[in-house]
Amino acid sequence: MNKENNPICKLLGIEYPIIQGGMAWVSGGGLVGAVSAAGGLGVIGSGSMTSELLRHHIRKARSITDRPFAVNVPMMYHRTAETIDIMEEEGVKIIITSAGNPATFTPELKKRGFTVLHVVSSVRQAVKAAQSGVDAVIAEGFEAGGHNGKQETTTMVLTPAVVAAVDIPVVAAGGIASGGAMAAAIALGAVAVQIGSLFIAADESSAHPAFVEEVLKADEGDTMLTLKELSPVRLLKNPFYEQVQEAYKNHATVDELKELLGKGRAREGMLCGNLDKGELEVGQVCMMMKKRMPASEIIKEVIEQYNSTLERIKGMGI
């Protein structure tokens, strides 16, 4: 992988085209600093953070590395304007926006000098984002952890479809936890990958150790997209997930589902380690994850696997 030839490396000023997924409750300053120091793009998950906590995490990341990092901002939160002010004050110039309508906020962000990447789960959203002036899109497939699209389009199908539809760089996300999968994403037309789940198990992740242990034990079929009537979310099966399934069996209404979900369950599960009552957001690919590693090792291993995958394919002859 040659940095000079890669539009995402050039755009973001990073060494390897690996963006760490900005996961609420998981990616704080420690993880983000470690990822960026290792040549990827660390991304603070600000969704959950008060302004002061965000400032703390930005400074923590900065204390670890002087390389670029970013903040992920779900644009439907009430705290968005303040978050962006803090990013500006603290000199973080890469923003990864998710949710919300990019047409309403992208022009302002670009005027203020931000590099903007928008997370999408459909071609339609990608085209909208490109038209509103974002610098790149992150196309996230059905297999990804956490919140997800209603169309259920997988990374294998979504990536080339988005690449064909927009003229800006496309980052593939969902199901990517190895250099082989990274090479697959590049084959599909992406120029970079976003890796989430694998960084949950990074040594520097803020995820509760009990949650990480569950992630590493997970087998195939242990995550499922659910709560589709509210906002589809991929969760690790646990007693809370089973409670939701029970509610479906009892023909729960949307309001009843909302009440059951309540507030703060992701924090409860992922940060506090309440494995029974919490929401445990992680991608399908956790079935392939077996151990914890420092973030720098994760990046090193993915790049090594990427290179050996390319060697293997070349050996098959063209």
Place this chain on the structure above:
Amino acid sequence: MNKENNPICKLLGIEYPIIQGGMAWVSGGGLVGAVSAAGGLGVIGSGSMTSELLRHHIRKARSITDRPFAVNVPMMYHRTAETIDIMEEEGVKIIITSAGNPATFTPELKKRGFTVLHVVSSVRQAVKAAQSGVDAVIAEGFEAGGHNGKQETTTMVLTPAVVAAVDIPVVAAGGIASGGAMAAAIALGAVAVQIGSLFIAADESSAHPAFVEEVLKADEGDTMLTLKELSPVRLLKNPFYEQVQEAYKNHATVDELKELLGKGRAREGMLCGNLDKGELEVGQVCMMMKKRMPASEIIKEVIEQYNSTLERIKGMGI
């Protein structure tokens, strides 16, 4: 792609590691002969066929090419033993088994000299198949059309997981309708691909033209996995699909769903072109398909795209 280096090409005696999905009501002798003549592996979808019809389609394929082709046999049908006898009589020595327990039928098939490929949708099934002596597995992801696994594991995640779990060649299926996706599958560790949806729109396909037209018009989100309580199946949304959704809203029981489904709906939709009442089985990737082509053109185009994808990746530098 060098045939000598590819275990599936060697195993099956084909030129390109492309297996055409054996789709009931779609892949008869005409399509199968054309695919095999063009260097792939044509596969008759026998699920739906009477013995005489199967014999007819085998002879039709043989009249087009003397290259190898196969028959797909869903092993839970009552007609299985007869189907296998006919294959033997007609000299078709490659069988693609699906459904059923490979431990019960593989030893007998191997004893009779068949090359056996088994279709799986999970690592567990793949390991079972390998243990029972099949020559290769076809791992089919969530995005694939038609019948599918309960775990909902996508091609991006399933392929490397199966490759890591078995020592026999792995064919990737689901979401593959281009040479870029083929290169992605190879990057994920598969040594060949199975392509289904794209061949529905082959000139030689037996699919009803009205069904093909719907497939080519389909957009993202237009297929969905449904009837999960019976046997999960990916269908193109149509009035029958909406009827199923309506039944869910009315809390239909499994028996009510079975009654609603009835028998023969796939034939009705895909062969007879009843777009309202039929089951229209096709993969997510149909959103990328725009035109009909001869099967030989499909294979040529996929191989050309595969080669140009590899050139593009190499150009990015390792």
